[in-house]
Structures are given as structure tokens and as C-alpha cells.
Amino acid sequence: MKKRWLIATIGIFTLMIIVGGSYLLFIRGTMPNNKQHMKSMMNGGNTTTNQTMMEGMGHGASVDLKSTEEKERRLNIPKMLKSDRETKNSIQYTIVAKQGETQFFQDSKKTETLGYNGNYLGPVVELKKGKMVTIRTVNRLSEATTFHWHGLVVPSSVDGGPHQVVKAGETKVVKFKVKQDESTLWFHPHPMGKTAEQVYKGLAGLLYVKDEKTKETM
Ligand SMILES: [Cu+2]
Incomplete structure (x- = not known):
């Protein structure tokens, strides 16, 4: 019985990681493409702060937002x-x-x-x-x-x-x-x-x- 709960808990956490990760990739993928939004963000603060903010939301891996692929990454539906x-x-x-x-x-x-x-x-x-x-x-x-x-x-x-x-x-x-x-x-x-x-x-x-x-x- 204990083992079943352990397996269920691991399963739920894994799903949360997959769903959360996909959502973050979606946010990263769409935001830089929305030029108006991005422009207003940039005007409101410096690039490093925004970049750090976005990285802080994620899984800790530092990703260069300037790379074309990051800008164009889309949620894989x-x-x-x-x-x-x-x-x-x-x-x-x-x-x-x-x-x-x-x-x-x-x-x-x-x-x-x-x-x-x-x-x-x-x-x-x-x-x-x-x-x-x-x-x-x-x-x-x-x-x-x-x-x-x-x-x-x-x-x-x-x-x-x-x-x-x-x-x-x-x-x-x-x-x-x-x-x-x-x-x-x-x-x-x-x-x-x-x-x-x-x-x-x-x-x-x-x-x-x-x-x-x-x-x-x-
Ligand atoms: Cu299940």
C-alpha cells in the first residue's frame, strides 16, 4: 500500500514537472515574439533585469534569449x-x-x-x-x-x-x-x-x- 502511494506521488510530481516545464517553454517561446510587449518591457527596465527575471522563473538553466531559436520557440502542442x-x-x-x-x-x-x-x-x-x-x-x-x-x-x-x-x-x-x-x-x-x-x-x-x-x- 505504501509503495503504491510512493509511485502515485512520484507520478504526480513528474507530471507537474512536465506541465510546468512546457508552460515555461511556452512563455519563453511566445514573449520575445510579441514585439510590442517585449518593447514595452525593455523600455520599462533594462534588458539584464528582464532576462534575469525570466531566467528566475525557469528551471535555473541560463538561456541566451537573444538566440533566434529561443525567440522562436513555441509550445509543442x-x-x-x-x-x-x-x-x-x-x-x-x-x-x-x-x-x-x-x-x-x-x-x-x-x-x-x-x-x-x-x-x-x-x-x-x-x-x-x-x-x-x-x-x-x-x-x-x-x-x-x-x-x-x-x-x-x-x-x-x-x-x-x-x-x-x-x-x-x-x-x-x-x-x-x-x-x-x-x-x-x-x-x-x-x-x-x-x-x-x-x-x-x-x-x-x-x-x-x-x-x-x-x-x-x-
Ligand atoms: Cu497514473
């Missing part, structure tokens, strides 16, 4: 995952956990990362209340993983806890019905002793549950 097949009452997806490489800074070495259907992080998986969902989970990592649907109301037999291992190279199919109201959830691995590492290397994706009240804005 995850793509919607295309379904393999969709009918009125059912939808099918394929989610592949794989190794990849990501270059986080200009001139930096590429970092070994993990991702779902890509090099880093994962897509948005849209689910609709009342529909049967079939997900083909594919493990292309060199180690075991699981596919856990965090916050989704599903039977434990398909929830991808540490006991539902998908070995390296294996594919497993899970099926469940979406029974909850609209919500924003996420999916991530939950293997014994490896959850935190796999998540902070990039295995995390979004689940959007829609229902009849959901307002379509996209």
Missing part, C-alpha cells in the same frame, strides 16, 4: 491521435511506446527520449462517453512497460497497472466502455520500479473524454 476505425458506437486506436531522440536546445546534443507514436511525449487520445474503445498497445521499447489510463473509470483488468506487463516487442489489446463525463486525463506507463524513469523520459499523453455537453471549440 500534441497532435490528436487519428483513430484506426470509428463507428457510431466504437472507436479503435493504436498506441506505440517507442524510443526516440529530441534536441531540446540549439547546438545541444540530441537527448535519448521516449514517446508514444513519436519521439517525445504522446498524442491526444479523444474518447467519447458511451463508446466502446479498443486500443492496440504496442511496446517497441527495449524493456517492459504498461499502458495505464490515469483517471479513466475502467475495470482494473484493463487499467495497465504494474501487474499488466507488456513485454518488449509485445502487443496487447485492451477494450473498455467510456462511462464518465467529460474530463481531461492522461495516460502513462506503470511498470514496477520503472514508472518514474519512463515518464520523465517522455512517456505521457493526454486523454480527452467528451460527452454530450462538450462544447466543440477545435
